[in-house]
Amino acid sequence: MGRESEIRVSKFGGSSVADADQMRKVRAIVEAEPTRRFVVPSAPGKRTPDDIKITDLLYRTYDAAAAGESIAPLFDQVAERYRNIVSDLGLDFDLDASLAEVHDQIRDGAGSDYAASRGEYLSGVVLSKLLDRPLIDPATMIRFDELGSFLPEETQAAVSERLGQEESGIVPGFYGALPDGRIKTFSRGGSDITGAIVSRGVHASVYENWTDVSGLLMTDPRILKGPRTITELTYRELRELAYMGATVLHDEAIFPVREAGIPVHIRNTNDPQAPGTRISRGGEDVPPADRITGIAGRKDFTIIALEKTLMNAEIGFGRRLLGVLEKHEIAWEHMPSGIDTLSIVIKSNVLSGRLDALLDEIRSECKPDSLEVIPGIALIATVGRGMSHVPGTAARLFGALAEAGINIRMIDQGSSELNIIVGVENDDFKRTVGVIYDAFVDGHKD
Ligand code: ASP
Numbered sequence: 220m221g222r223e224s225e226i227r228v229s230k231f232g233g234s235s236v237a238d239a240d241q242m243r244k245v246r247a248i249v250e251a252e253p254t255r256r257f258v259v260p261s262a263p264g265k266r267t268p269d270d271i272k273i274t275d276l277l278y279r280t281y282d283a284a285a286a287g288e289s290i291a292p293l294f295d296q297v298a299e300r301y302r303n304i305v306s307d308l309g310l311d312f313d314l315d316a317s318l319a320e321v322h323d324q325i326r327d328g329a330g331s332d333y334a335a336s337r338g339e340y341l342s343g344v345v346l347s348k349l350l351d352r353p354l355i356d357p358a359t360m361i362r363f364d365e366l367g368s369f370l371p372e373e374t375q376a377a378v379s380e381r382l383g384q385e386e387s388g389i390v391p392g393f394y395g396a397l398p399d400g401r402i403k404t405f406s407r408g409g410s411d412i413t414g415a416i417v418s419r420g421v422h423a424s425v426y427e428n429w430t431d432v433s434g435l436l437m438t439d440p441r442i443l444k445g446p447r448t449i450t451e452l453t454y455r456e457l458r459e460l461a462y463m464g465a466t467v468l469h470d471e472a473i474f475p476v477r478e479a480g481i482p483v484h485i486r487n488t489n490d491p492q493a494p495g496t497r498i499s500r501g502g503e504d505v506p507p508a509d510r511i512t513g514i515a516g517r518k519d520f521t522i523i524a525l526e527k528t529l530m531n532a533e534i535g536f537g538r539r540l541l542g543v544l545e546k547h548e549i550a551w552e553h554m555p556s557g558i559d560t561l562s563i564v565i566k567s568n569v570l571s572g573r574l575d576a577l578l579d580e581i582r583s584e585c586k587p588d589s590l591e592v593i594p595g596i597a598l599i600a601t602v603g604r605g606m607s608h609v610p611g612t613a614a615r616l617f618g619a620l621a622e623a624g625i626n627i628r629m630i631d632q633g634s635s636e637l638n639i640i641v642g643v644e645n646d647d648f649k650r651t652v653g654v655i656y657d658a659f660v661d662g663h664k665d
Contacts, residue, residue: 225254228423230392230414233264233272234431235488236342239307244488246349248429251491255427256387257417260346261410262338263300273297273338274393274407277325281334284325294322301341310348317344333402336394339410343391355381355388357413360420361395363403369395371475378420390417411472415483419475426476426483428468433487434496435460435467437660438514442652447660449513450494453501456512456602459638463515463600473498506605511612511659514652516599518645520552521570522629523578524562525587531558539584547577553598553640555631562629564642567594596628597648600638601655607636616641619658625651 231245249255262273280293298318305314321337340356347354360377362370374395382388392410397403405412411428418426435457437446452460454477461470467485476483482499506512530536540561544551553564570577574592582590606612613632616639620627629642643651 225424226256226421227252227254227425227427228257228259228414228418228421229255229427229429230259230410230417231261231488232410232428232430233261233274235429236260236346237263237266237270239304241488242304242308242345242349244491245346245429248488248491249350254424257382257385257421257423258346258350258352258389259392259410259414259417260339260342260389261392262342263304271296273300273341274335277334277338278331280325281331284328284334285331290322290326294325297338298322301345304345305348308345308349310345312348314341314344317341330401332394332404336391336402336404339391339393343389347389350389353385353388355385355390357390357392357394358396358400358402361413361416363395363397365398367397367403369405374416375420375475378416382417382421405469405471408469409471411469412475415472415475418481419479422479423481426481428472428483428485429488430467430485431487431489432467432485433490433493434485435465435513437512438652438656439464442516442649443656446656448494449496451497451499452512453604454498455501455635455637456604457498459600459602459633460513460515463598464517465513465515467496501604505607506603510605511601511603511655513602514599514655515602516597516648516652518597518648519567520564520596520598520642521567521574522562522564522591522593522596522642523581524560524589524591524593525581525585526560526589526591527585527587528559530561536585537561540581543577543580543584547573547580549573549577553629553631555629564596564598564629564631593628595645596642597645597651598629598640598642599648599651599655600640601659602638604637606639613639615658616655619654620651623650623654625654 229249235241235245249258264272276293276297280290283290283293301314325334343354360381362373364370392413394402394404414426414428434448437449440446454473480500482497484495484497486495487493549565549569551563551565555562601616625643625647627641627643631640
């Protein structure tokens with residue numbers, strides 16, 4: 220593809236549009252690169268840690284309207300933020316007509332999704348003036364059915380058709396419309412999804428997701444100080460890390476771009492020179508087995524461990540066990556098994572108040588020789604596409620944990636061989652993450 224036909228879609232998160240200074244950074248970034256043709260903004264986020272996000276103010280405004288109270292005190296705060304942005308940017312246009320329309324609609328019962336969506340809409344109105352590009356309302360392209368389920372195929376067709384007519388544009392994030400035209404939002408953080416939909420619709424060469432961090436870190440900085448940034452990872456690795464608690468993109472944002480093979484580039488509006496993190500299908504150059512991508516984990520799981528002689532030969536054992544869980548409507552996370560043993564890992568909060576009844580039924584349905592419950596387990600996933608089909612990772616991982624005297628209560632390696640999950644006592648959680656990190660990153664300086 221020639222460079223002239225290359226299209227980047229640039230989504231800017233709430234902190235990137237929080238005030239006029241941040242919006243100026245957005246302008247500089249967009250104008251630095253002519254291929255940045257489509258811009259997807261969020262609503263203005265927090266300027267300081269105890270500031271209120273515009274989206275939250277709008278939800279509260281809706282609540283006031285629904286309770287029959289005056290919306291003026293809350294709506295005025297929203298209006299004031301946008302008016303300040305417009306005047307600080309020195310833009311010569313009047314936002315009052317748009318603000319009045321939003322005010323009246325919320326007051327007259329337009330619904331909570333409509334109210335919440337106006338944060339992104341008004342960001343779009345301002346950016347359209349600042350960047351001198353047309354505002355393209357996603358309500359004309361992003362579609363939900365009458366029950367509020369997102370319609371991916373119809374949406375993609377409408378987005379391609381509509382944006383295909385534009386050289387460039389601003390598409391506000393977070394919302395679309397129901398068949399009757401009413402506004403419907405995605406779940407919180409959903410502007411990431413809009414960015415992915417737009418990227419797919421215009422066949423972008425990259426989906427840039429601009430935020431206030433310089434990419435995804437190898438592990439949670441609250442667990443371990445100063446982890447390195449991941450520069451490259453695959454969609455599947457991201458999924459594994461996100462499941463275990465790493466947050467950087469909305470969970471559903473990856474699907475539209477993954478299907479189309481469009482890489483996502485996480486970048487920092489406050490440090491545009493930083494390399495950021497690139498998420499893609501992954502190419503030929505698989506990293507060595509001893510180079511991991513990241514470590515993520517969560518506490519508070521319970522293991523239910525069953526043992527039964529000749530379990531391997533007993534037809535229907537697994538079905539009966541899972542049938543009991545299904546009957547009790549309990550979702551399970553992992554199921555590591557041995558010849559005569561099988562363990563089920565479940566989030567502890569899911570079991571609260573239900574464990575005894577569940578165990579009784581497992582006993583009568585499955586008749587295990589022994590049934591043990593191990594609460595207070597933390598799961599830690601070590602993720603790395605390099606470990607697939609190559610020896611080395613497990614040896615290094617388990618060697619380091621043994622040397623540190625950490626007692627492993629469970630091991631699970633998914634069939635994708637992208638990760639190794641260990642279960643340890645909750646109290647060993649932080650230390651385990653640190654030991655694994657040192658074994659693969661800092662401890663591996665040769
Ligand atoms: N403004 C919305 C929220 O706060 C959507 C987003 O920012 O992505 O959840």
